[in-house]
Amino acid sequence: MIGREGATAILRKAIDFSDAEQTQAVLIGGESALTRLAENVIHQNVAESDARLTVKAVFGRKIGTASGNDLSDEGVRRTAARACEIARINREDRRFVSLPAPTGDAYPQVRCFSERTAAFGAAKRAAAAGIFAAEARSAGFRAAGSLGVQAGEIAIANSLGVLAYSPHTRVEASTVVMSGAGAGYAGDSAVDVDDISFAEMARTAVQKCRDSLNAAALPPGDYEVVLEPEAVGAMLLFAIRVGFHHVLYRQGGSYLSRKLGRRVLGDNVTIWDDGTDPRGLPMPFDFEGTPKRKLMLFENGVFRNMVYDSYTAGEAGAKTTGHSIPYADFGAMPMNVFVQPGGASIQDMIKSTERGILVTRFHYTNLVRPGKVVITGMTRDGTFLIEGGKVKGPVMNMRFTQSVLEALRCVEMVGSEPRRLGMANVPAMKIGKFSFTGATEY
Template identity: 35%
Template sequence: MLTKDQFADLSEKIIKLSPANETEVSYAGSENSLTRFSNNIITQNVIKKDESISILLVKEGKTSRVRIHEFDDESINKAFKNGMEIMSLSKEHDKFLPLPEAQKYQEIRNCFFEDTANFSPIERAEQISFAVKEAEAKKLSMAGIYTSGETRSAMANSNGLIAFDKRTNAQVSLTAQSETSYGWAEDGNRDVAKIDIEKATQTAIEKCLTSQNPTEIEPGKYDVVLEAPCVTDFLSYLNWKAFGGLAYLENRSFMAGKLGQKIFGENITIKENAFNEMNPGKPYDGEGMPKKPVTLIENGVLKEIVHDRYTAQKVGTESTGHGFGFPNSIGPYPSNLELSAGNSSLEEMIASTERGLLVTHFHYTNTLDHFNLILTGMTRDGLWLIENGKISRPVMNLRFTDSIPRVMNNIELISKELQFKHTFWGSGFVVPSIKVKDFNFSSKTER
């Protein structure tokens, strides 16, 4: 992968050779490794390396974008030829803004760790071996994945902007299995040394053992204690469908026109913060603009939304640094959400519940109504009935159907412990566990 200096030299060369009036050069490089295991045996080791350069060409109001995976002179010149041919067939783009000038970026620490970038298959296997041996001791089967790797990104343009970022990431996902039950846990960090394989293993095993022989339960409305991974599903769809400036301006979000209004419960504060040490983000966005912290929801009130340069210009404000490379049709949206902590513990939430359910996490979650953010999904890997403040028995999985606005107005308790949890799309958020009143389960399953 390219170093910062190598990218600076290459981007300068591309910009000098460019036949366009304005040129932007974006680099993406990655080297990621994965170890997969099932039935207590490693089944797959994969290393994927990839790098590419994306070139945006601008001339006389027209634009084109071309991508190359080889960076020699022949590939660069071919990219220019293809890009100019595409541009000759294009119309002027009314949403294009002149490329930004050089920017200053705030340093974001704790993003890159050499030991994580160099974490070997043998080291991943050693940690997997611990999980497998613990499962075998309980006569359980263990399956999962362990990933580690490094990504680098950079951009430069003909107006003097240049930016570079590199970061590492590691994640383990464990599923313990018996004849009648599953138990799941995960952990992830930029620093592989901070992954607690022992805790994740014991959590997965305990959930599996305590959810054996589940019994059927009828769907309906239940008070629920949702562990932190469940909360990432709600934030993911708020992130994707509601908090972006374009969705707001085009009235595609239930939040449209409600800035300054109370839309969630008073105990809800949601921030977008690339500078959170638990989930450090990139210092710049896809347009090269600096990332800014944004308080989206404060005590239930919609305070702000995120902007790229286009949506910011439309409403007379500045970009918050949440744009993507031009062209894009989705507009800006956050990438480092955090739901602020409360003052309860998971145990206190359970103890306060007369009759309800404890949920490990969801899967197959998707929207039924994009505007009102009505979601449906399944519980998975551990669901228990709570009676008189205590976990009484494991129950079979249920399908939920409920709206995020209703959930966010029915949260009774929030944990004081925050955790970084990955999302289905590979990013992650900083979230607590929550207790929700009258959460709606719409149908049942056979296991």
């Protein structure tokens, strides 16, 4: 970690080395490590230390971007000079207005960093992986999994006076427990490693695997489904990425185009973005240094707000909402998504289902048609038939092809216990009709 002082000094150098009319410098770096498990043993164990400077230079409406991880004075000078060189030879971008000026608002105080996580080294990661392996082995199963730990920092400055710095930590853990004929999954993520119980994860995955043994084949067709939070999260990702994709939105190709203030999802679906909420993985500002705040996206199914960074805001005649992301040519995007919990437990959902399917999570989901956000993917690591309000038994993995919009318009029950899934916080859902289009033999 470079630290606030060192990072700020690098940003100032980058801005000083630039002769552009406006300059933005972003430094993203830190240490990360990841331990992977397969067949109850650690087979991969890695660590890296890196920091990357990205400089955006602006002459009038001509923009150039360059990045590099050589943070010596010469390296910073080279990166700034290349950004300026590119900007000079670029064409005018008539949509560009300005880099963001300071808002005057203080950055929210959010807990992004845990010393315990930063100190969670290789031996501790191995011990945690050992918990997954031991629990699986004692059940006669095989565990795979990963445990990633990151202690990072983001620093942002621009020539208009924006200056922001935040350290952060992240822990991402998952395990898949397998037998010859079944599999179970558990995953969790947190800022503070003490918020994760590796033993509970191991027990959950082993129990899922045990419950998945001797799966039966089920014919494809339309079923009621109870989706655990991981499955809801995978589906929701596409609703967000397609809906808020700026190019699609501006061109009329997003399901949200021209729908501001209109109902687009079921009236029991409320979704907001909040980078300050500690139940997610918070950060106090976006990748242009604009402070984060809560922004309602869908209120009782009604589309309430589009998200913007400075570029897309300028294009739309709006104000940035603090949703800049660090990928060029993509536009702004909600990155801290919360779905309002309902009052039902997963057991309540199962009890209310005459015949349906309980899904632990999806695998390899992909967009088929953007208009209605039709996606396809597979179930994996625990798929079960529900009959007469009870889980009857495991079923083999199934392929679905389903419009996410139609699914989110027939949500019958929303779970009371949301789960943190990376940057999102999502409950389980019971959905009235879900289309399965294929099956496997395992």
